[in-house]
Amino acid sequence: MKPTPPLRYLPPRRLLAIAASAALLSSSPAVYAGSQNRKPKASLDGAEVVCPLGTFLCPPRPDNFALCRPNGLLEFYDPFLSKDSSLRETAKTYVWADHVQSPDQTIYHLTGNVKTVRADQELHADVADYNSDTSDYDARGHVHYQEYDNLVSADHIVGNTNNSTGVATGNVRFQMLDSHGNGTAVRGQMLDANRSRYSVATYSTCDIGRHIWEIRAKKMDTDQNVGRGVAHDATMNLYGVPFFYTPYMSFPLNNDRQSGFLYPYFEHTGEAGYQFRIPYYFNLAPNYDATLIPRYYSLRGAMLSGDVRYMFPKTKGEFDFEFLPSDLYNDQKITPSSFDTQGQQRYLYRFVNSYSLWPQWSLNTNITRASDQNYLHDFGDDLFSISTELLYSSVYLNGWGNWWSASVGGDMWQNVDPSEPNSVEPYKRLPRATLNLDIPFWHWYDFGLNSEAVSFHRSQSVEGSRLDLYPYVDADYQGSWWFIRPKIAYRYTDYWLDAGYQDYTYAITTPTTISTYKYTDANPSRSLPIVSLDEGLIFDRSMSMFGTNYTQTLEPRLYYLYVPYRNQNNLPLFDTSLMDFDDWMLFAPNQFAGADRQINANNLTAAVTSRLLDEGGVERLTATFGQIRYFTPQLVQQTYTPPTYWAGSDYVAELSSQLNDQWTMSSEYLWNPNTRKTELGTFTIQRRLGFDGVLNFSYRLRQNLALVAPSASTAETYQKTVEQYDISAVYPLTDRWRLIGDWTYSVLDKRTVEAVAGVQYEGCCVKLSVIARRYVTGYDGIVTSLLPGQIPPGSDTAVMFELEFKGMGAFSGQTDSILRRDILGYQ
Template sequence: MGQPEPSVRATARSLDEGIDWGACQLLVGAPPSIQLSETDDSGLPIEASADSAAADLNAEQATLHGDVDLVRGDTRLQADEVVVNRLTSAVDARGNILLQRPDIRMSGERAEYQLDSRQGRVEQASYRVPAAHARGDAASAELVGPGISRYSDITYSTCQPGDDAWLLSANALEIDQNEGFGTARNATLRFMGAPILYAPWFTFPTDNRRRSGLLVPSVGHTGNTGFDLSVPYYFNLAENYDLTLTPRYMSRRGALLGGEFRFLTRTGRGELKADYLPNDREYGSARGSASLRANAGLAPRLTGALRLNYASDSQYLEDLGSSLAVTSTTHLERAGELRYFGDDWDLLGRVQQYQTIDERIPARNRPYSRLPQLRLDLFKPDGLAGTNYLLDAEYVNFYRDDSVRGHRVQLFPRIGLPLRRSWGYIEPRVGAHFVSYMLTDQIEGLDDSPSSLAGTFSLDGGLYFDRGMNYFGNAATQTLEPRLYYLYVPRVDQDDQPVFDTGVFDFNFDNLFRENRFNGPDRFGDANQLTLALTSRVFSDQSGAELLRAS
């Protein structure tokens, strides 16, 4: 097969010019909605150019031949041959047609178009809808009005030309960009060439406005589920709440129904999710899961949160979870909390329990319940003589079956004296970490009311140097920031203290400058250490954005 003619290649390039094909998804409204209005071009002149032209004065028509380019207002028509009726503004075009308007682009071999009414028809059309990032082919395409087009024997996709990963084919399709949806009849949805869904009629969004309709199906295959198909349907119930129902078919396990209800109130928001499988053929019984997350502003400075999670059995998430993060979950949280924010402090009250999903985890390694937890965090800058005050205070009642349990009180006051200049800073800080317990079922031979007190001293200092530089052709500033951090904490006996919720921080750069290498109050690490660090950053002089950081 020979190479296409230059005019054909130019038509293909113009058809796709400026369209972002980054999201290869079919039935989602990723692009923003557009506002289309009735444009009156009837009073505007017709501008035309061609290799040759002939006029029939009796019939009041003009015929143009060879690379015809006709423009009126925001409409442009290119073709090999164009006949224009100067009385009716009707246009008949043939050969390598490219019709362009802000809302639509079409190519084909023959077109009829009315310049005044902006209505027309293109045979054997390829089309593009720039605002929807959509494309396809049709036996015929009809322009009904601004933003509205109809097609017969059509394909539709939002994948780039040449990539038909997602493809919709239908006997008929209407795209209404004013309302932001498409309506297909006798439609088949294909994924990687394989048909996965047939519908005699359905609608789908073409922009990001909320409306009821089918969303992108999910298709896969795993050892746990076999062939796995999910077809979500979105219900736009009201401005402040909506519902998504997702029927899911798994060849090895059966049919599952999932739902997600989202709501927004004047003071908060939340979402309720649930899945139910009435008869798991592999497991032998009904299975399900549910979760509720809600946050609310209850009063000025007072917020509340609720997090509830449930699974019917220990293998549910592993068998039916939809992602690696879900299937690897070992515990499900159930918690409610209130938080009050003061000017320099905040107070948290919380109750928290966990459902252990992985039954292989021994009881001694499962998380404790907090029934309840009360925590006060205070940071008071600009205190006496430039000092700042910090306080971490907490009370928790820990509970776990067949384990050491009880009450813990922690107090960690600190006072620092930050001295800052444009060229650097230094901040000495002293503190005292106190923790005390009242325990039940303590290990025999250990104190059931242990406590410990550890003093702390730290010295943090750094310098700032900077210079101008050229960063890939743009003006920038590079800094050099040496930092020194000294920490001293004497060793204290903590052997009688249980470990309720404490571990060691992961090693990273920021954790080199912590007062405690442990992430909870049950242990406070002794230290007599000096840390030296060097950081260099690059900032844009124009925007102030940080472009590069190395430490």
């Protein structure tokens, strides 16, 4: 999915002349478009911003001509000549020559090192005739002409400087200063200041005289006004060998968007077979566009997909769709609950829209639906899509102000995991309304309110409505080296269960047993106060280490939380779950996400943070350590988890470091002193290799202990654990060649989750990538031991080939997006 960009800055579709087969061109002339990703205009100096160390997703690299020959311009380029063509009409013309003859002081005959300059125009020749009244000129012998965006050399040029017209013959060479494009011709004609025509011409963005690839055409027109070139009776050549012919070819002179074919894409997956797609981009207007993508799957048939994007004064959005009229493939039913897809219509669509109704109010829509729960399994072509289990949809009316925000709408989900029944779908929240207030009323004090009213719906489950009110008063006392933040709140939650609630049960769990009870109250409720006090100190000192001056801070912090116990076992669990414990939970008033459970607490959190800041204020080292001490048992738990009587929470330790611009490291560690087990351990390190190389290593361990199996009459525990290693690298062998690799391994599954290997080459005007990828299908990255009835994940392999002629576009746009997602810091 392409993000909706700001107005007038939709990503360009640069023209790719070799995007379609000759068969597509035989019926009618075609215009081709290239890369879907917007790239900054190519620069002659190859200027480029390096992705910051530790960045999760790096932007695509722009076309970079730094590997071309230094000063690889035609030999007569004058860098000091004016770049402003608007000065031509009023500028004087200056003439130099070894010998000047002028019988009437209107027509000048110039010989020997002739040079004329007017504003951004400069002409050199051995011999020239110049008419000062009409500005006509006739230059012969080693003629060199330069203007703000173009260079031309020839044996003979006849032209007019006022009209910016001219005809060049004999050994014509030209170069476009904005795009690195250059070529040769038998004859060149300057039609005006922005348009030129060449006969029997070549065009390439490679070094002058070293064309790895080029377009050869009988006639070639260039128009700087629209940033396009058009070649007639054209042939694409690679290392001098023709490999593609077309009677009409349009190519880009810059990065402006143009309608036309995008790059074709080839792929193979086990569920859909060989795939071929060739998108066509419609540049309809500066604020809206569309792309249609015909596809063909060897196992499943023809599909049409596409997207439409738009931006208007009050609304902006995007609509994406995929539609297969009739599936040709019988997948033998992945699970007994899945239907036979052969002969069925298959589709997926996504509609995202934001509409400004009036100031501070907007209607936001996000709808994603699939024809069936097998769709992503069958047509997903990457690990992210095939591991998606739920599709989310929502419609909300949102309002906001300086001290308030409100929303009215609803949420729903669709199960797209073929190995799970539809009962795994969360409750539909239709309708749902929220109101949040935060009103300052005196000095450091605020009055606030978090409130929600929502109705829950799900088949074969208890249904009903819930009102949750959370008023509070807090204060923020602070100085340069201290802060105290008291808060007093009250939480009231009320339920109205629908008819038939007595048919459903809830569970009460103890450390040894599970007991089930039927709902008996149609209107259960809960009310309790919540009191907290957050206070901290900030100390700092100057220090020196390894010859560098630093500021070190010491930041102790205490957080006290009191919430009395309320028995909440008879309250339904609509949209609430226990959050994973981490450093953020040390200072949270509730360890549940959702209003159905409020943890009881008589806790004190003690934590300390220390930072090492360099003279520029950059955090070079940060360390945090903390724990919650429980003065009362943790009695409120979600279903099938017993209460805990621990004296303290996990110890939380975090360490991150960036001692220089080449290394960065981060680590988090959670250790449970009660079970003496490590519950979370993560470690990530990144090393920058040269300009664009990177080496990453990461390790992740997560253990959730004492989970109670819901089907057991007696409490039984099992471990749900993730333990993975990941190594990835972009290793530059030379300034032109680099190796690509990524390997993710699950220790508990004893299998490779994903492996990527490839090689990339980048020259002056060509980029080449060959990437092989093997990945599991149906893998969620968490469940590491198969439960009864669960489908084991399979594997699939993809080989991707990408060839880009710089300044012309790429054959495939999939490689970069996959590598940016898989390799931290890839650019």
